[in-house]
Amino acid sequence: MILSAAGAALVLDDSGPGLPRVRHFGAGLGPVAGAALLPALTSPAPALLPAQGDGWYGRPGLSGVRDGEHWPVRWTVSRFDAVAEPGSGGAVTVVAADDRAGLELVSELVMDGGGLVRMRHAVTNTASSPYRVAGLTCALPVPGRAGELLDFTGRWALEKAPQRRAFGQGVWSRENRRGRTGHDATGLLVAGTAGFGFRGGEVWAVHAGWSGGHVHYAERMAEGVALLGAGELLEPGEVVLGQGESYRTPWVFFTWSGGGLDDAGARLHAHLRARPLPVRPVTLNNWEATYFDHGLDRLVELAERAAAAGIERFVLDDGWFRHRRHDRAGLGDWYVDEDVWPHGLHPLVSRVRELGMQFGLWFEPEMVNPDSDLARAHPDWILGHAERLPPPQRNQQVLDLARPEAYAYLLERLDALVGEYALDYIKWDHNRDIAEPVHDGAPGVHAQTLAAYRLLDELRARHPRLEIESCSSGGARIDYGILARTDRVWTSDSNDALDRQAIQRWTGLLVPPERMGAHVGAARDHVTGRSLPLAFRAATALFGHMGVEWDLTSVSQEELAELATWIALHKRLRPVLHAGRVVRADHPDPSALLHGVVLPERAVFAYVQLTSRLAVAPDPLRLPGLDPASVYEVRVAGPVPEGAMLPEWAGPAAAGPLRLTGAVLGELGLPAPSLRPASALLVELTRA
The missing domain is CATH 2.70.98.60 (alpha-galactosidase from lactobacil brevis)
Structure with missing residues (x-):
């Protein structure tokens, strides 16, 4: 056979x-x-x-x-x-x-x-x-x-x-x-x-x-x-x-x-x-912008700045539900906090939609804080032995989803909130490892995983247009079991673009770009403390499901305009980035990367300088994955990195786009620019 x-x-x-x-x-x-x-x-x-x-x-x-x-x-x-x-x-x-x-x-x-x-x-x-x-x-x-x-x-x-x-x-x-x-x-x-x-x-x-x-x-x-x-x-x-x-x-x-x-x-x-997705909206997540500060005026200002930059979806992260003023309480109490939101989330949702954006909301359904109304009312719903709680992580425990009452509660709360606010999107988080899981006296991970799948499946059946992101303190739940039920994964909690280049490169073996969340973070990354230029942060996020996780209320008009330029570029290139074949050159220079996305008619490549180059002259850019017999017009796409020394074909004096066959571009390549560390040049190709 x-x-x-x-x-x-x-x-x-x-x-x-x-x-x-x-x-x-x-x-x-x-x-x-x-x-x-x-x-x-x-x-x-x-x-x-x-x-x-x-x-x-x-x-x-x-x-x-x-x-x-x-x-x-x-x-x-x-x-x-x-x-x-x-x-x-x-x-x-x-x-x-x-x-x-x-x-x-x-x-x-x-x-x-x-x-x-x-x-x-x-x-x-x-x-x-x-x-x-x-x-x-x-x-x-x-x-x-x-x-x-x-x-x-x-x-x-x-x-x-x-x-x-x-x-x-x-x-x-x-x-x-x-x-x-x-x-x-x-x-x-x-x-x-x-x-x-x-x-x-x-x-x-x-x-x-x-x-x-x-x-x-x-x-x-x-x-x-x-x-x-x-x-x-x-x-x-x-x-x-x-x-x-x-x-x-x-x-x-x-x-x-x-x-x-x-x-x-x-x-x-x-x-x-094989399971098609709608166009991937450029997304703003408010977490690194406001954390637990959920003042309506501040969030509306953030939404207005996001819309001005061309962002298409606004996601309200952790902190909107009862007792959730910090990460030590409230998980499990999935009701809008009446003290923070006396009129519910409707004022924010209405303004976001007036600005032409979709609205999404963060949940962590599988978890519970011991300091919560839910845990106090139902301590037996915690996944663990009845006589001893498992070791805590992140001030939280795990709800036993295989227990029918806990499952029913979560389904009712999620269904009600998705329905009330007509949510377009859920960021579904899972922020701790499961330790000492005991369900009905037996190890409980198998039953817990199947119950989580059922919960996702049932919610999607009730709300077929709802999109769901799998997040697990970053990239801790990326597999084809969860991706059969969700529309993208949060690749990492680090938005540091240097680290992200490698994280996205290797995660991308399993996950195509349109399902891989990639955000432009603040100039100084909140995880690594490293400061990187906006152009490099944006060029890195461009090659995924692009988003922004940055307090746009604190940026200058010049930075907002630069971000808007990159978002517009992403939208223009999105039909290639989210449908083409991902290619990565085996580039000989360990200080640089060369990768791209290729369709028969168009292609986009990024030449990324990670660290200082040892060689005086950069190696040629041999572009993989092109049709050898086709002729391509080659041009720089997007802003040129600060301090770049461009070859003649890419410089301002070029008479027009360079025209070369895929065979020449793949074997001989293009003369490479000389770039500073933490910078990237984008190259766009169109079949002539």
């Missing part, structure tokens, strides 16, 4: 006993019948769910224990349904059982038209005694030439830091027990050929689309077989199946590329882009 699309192929061999074996996942194999491949498929191959009964002595795909007699699982397939559309992917469903072990398995595998593979398994207990699931993961093989691993780590305000290592024998496992995706979550675990980069090398990658505990792992056996795998990370006793009950894994996503990380990322982006 061969699934193929977009130059990728997956080969399943169902000729033997037991589950089908995955013989190949990688480059396309051309128009060849599956039977004709058998002589070439001599190397060891893992089953769709690896187990010792199939000759696999690595990490098992399923682990668990039955209360009573233990039987290792050997699957007998009862159904193999496959729909293959050569060149367009297809789907496979395998149903198997082991009557002696008392288990049934349903495995689903789908390849979409972009060559992206997603997989999930479901196991059902068919016996009378309980079955305790310890783990159920999805895995696909990678070949021996995949000799390097790339994964990511991070912390608050500095997410997605890359780290590379050799892919040797044994297991490299990234495990997360934070109850949310985590600042240090890898997001993608990548295996590749030696020296792979953005534009070259062969790579394979895996991502678990799950917002709770999770695991990503790479394993190479002495027998010569290697795997990439991922799934939910379960705590002991978290999933116990009674007779007839099932556990299903989240979707796990696998991508392959013969042309480096950019192509692998493009296949992932296509999956998210």
Whole structure:
């Protein structure tokens, strides 16, 4: 059985006993019948769910224990349904059982038209005694030439830091027990050929689309077989199946590329882009402008300044609800504070809409402050053991969403507020790790995550036009489970543009620009304390879902006009930035970055000088991803950075736009400007 699309192929061999074996996942194999491949498929191959009964002595795909007699699982397939559309992917469903072990398995595998593979398994207990699931993961093989691993780590305000290592024998496992995706979550675990980069090398990658505990792992056996795998990370006793009950894994996503990380990322982006979004409005969030100071006059002035700069959406952040004058009280009391807002939020909402902007509101539904009316009335709604509270973080605890009464309260409050104010947008925050989660005497992250998904799904069903942002103290909940239910992620709590260049670069492997929040912060960043010019802050935010998080009431008219220029530029380029293919050059100068977004007719690139350059002359700008045969007109887009020394083609004396083929621009490139540190030059290309 061969699934193929977009130059990728997956080969399943169902000729033997037991589950089908995955013989190949990688480059396309051309128009060849599956039977004709058998002589070439001599190397060891893992089953769709690896187990010792199939000759696999690595990490098992399923682990668990039955209360009573233990039987290792050997699957007998009862159904193999496959729909293959050569060149367009297809789907496979395998149903198997082991009557002696008392288990049934349903495995689903789908390849979409972009060559992206997603997989999930479901196991059902068919016996009378309980079955305790310890783990159920999805895995696909990678070949021996995949000799390097790339994964990511991070912390608050500095997410997605890359780290590379050799892919040797044994297991490299990234495990997360934070109850949310985590600042240090890898997001993608990548295996590749030696020296792979953005534009070259062969790579394979895996991502678990799950917002709770999770695991990503790479394993190479002495027998010569290697795997990439991922799934939910379960705590002991978290999933116990009674007779007839099932556990299903989240979707796990696998991508392959013969042309480096950019192509692998493009296949992932296509999956998210299959769910279309409306035009992404330039957004102002008031948090770093006013914090908990919610005076109506000040917020109206901020909204008026925002509208004057061309901003299209105003989001009121933390501090609008009862008892919330600081971060030590009020979470859970989701009623507009009558002392601060005697007429409700209506005066502000009305003025924002008069100014032509949408209105959004911040919530943190899954959390509660012990100092709140909700916690005092319902202490039993806190996720934890009844006799002892979990350790506090950020002065807050977690609400047990799997408790029906807590869930119903949150749904009623969210539904009522979205309805009363006709909210266009919710910033949905989640500001702490989940520690010691106990639900009905068992570990509670699995049930909590599913309940959060249900809450989001139900709210969206009641308000189909509502847009929702996933924020988790910045980028601590970015995964395809939450992105199936939300419209963008808050990439990081740091708006420092230098740090953001790297954060957005690596987060962008998984998330396309239009779903990645990127804001222009204040001149002096409130996290790092670093001061950066407006032009650099704006050029960085331009390549995401652009927004502003800055007290515009304190800026000069000149700064407001400069910001308005950048916002207008973003709007003009938005059709390219939010629909094109993201490309990143493997630029030889470590002090600079070169990245862009490419459509067939148009492209936008940024040449970013991060730090001082060691070489006297900058390296040429070799622009990747263009059609080699097409001729492009090349011009500078937007303001020229202060102190830039421009080459002739970009300078004021240029006779007109430069015209070059994509082949020349990709191979020879453009003479580069000489830029000061923390500055960027934008280049726009139009096919002639």
